[in-house]
Amino acid sequence: MINFANAAFVKSATKLSEIPSLAMGEVLLVGKSNVGKSTFINNITNKKKLAYTSSKPGHTQLLNYYNIDNKFYMVDAPGYGYASKGVDLDALFGKMMDEYFKNPRLKLVVVLLDSRRELGENDVEIINYLHDQKIPLLILFTKCDKINQKEKAALLKHIKEVGVDDDYFFVSSLSKINIDKVKGYIENIVK
Secondary structure (H helix, E strand, O other): OOOOOOEEEEEEEOOHHHOOOOOOEEEEEEEEOOOOHHHHHHHHHOOOOOOOOOOOOOOOOOEEEEEEOOOEEEEEOOOEOOEEOOEEHHHHHHHHHHHHOOOOOEEEEEEEEEOOOOOOHHHHHHHHHHHHOOOOEEEEEEOHHHOOHHHHHHHHHHHHHOOOOOOEEEOOOOOOOOHHHHHHHHHHHHO
């Protein structure tokens, strides 16, 4: 069993040649800027300050590697869908990730989506790209404590309408709902 609390930041990288030398499987987190990737890392590891969280979008601009129990790396990718102060995260994400998705260590991509919003064009593009490349993916709908059952049903109807039919969980940083199920899902993939 993987001890997700046995987690440590390892390094940041800008390209595949800079990834950590210890060969372990990798689980990549992608999503719009400010969707809650860093918060999710802190929740799943039960460490409040492992990953830096910011109220301002665009903070993560590198691939940030976290060693999880010496079993796999959780990799936080730059967000997409935001540009400010000369930083175009879509361009940064595209350039960095184009090479990264060829990484043979990649076992799973976790796509984080804000449960309060419909999928945007960037979200659909990344999901379709992962399907085309046959890369396994899991969808996490973040901030689910801020929506009701009717809104959840409407969101699930919407994702079906745009052709998304992947495994998913609703998660919340406040209630920690489904965090244990997500851990089990990831563990089954990386072992």
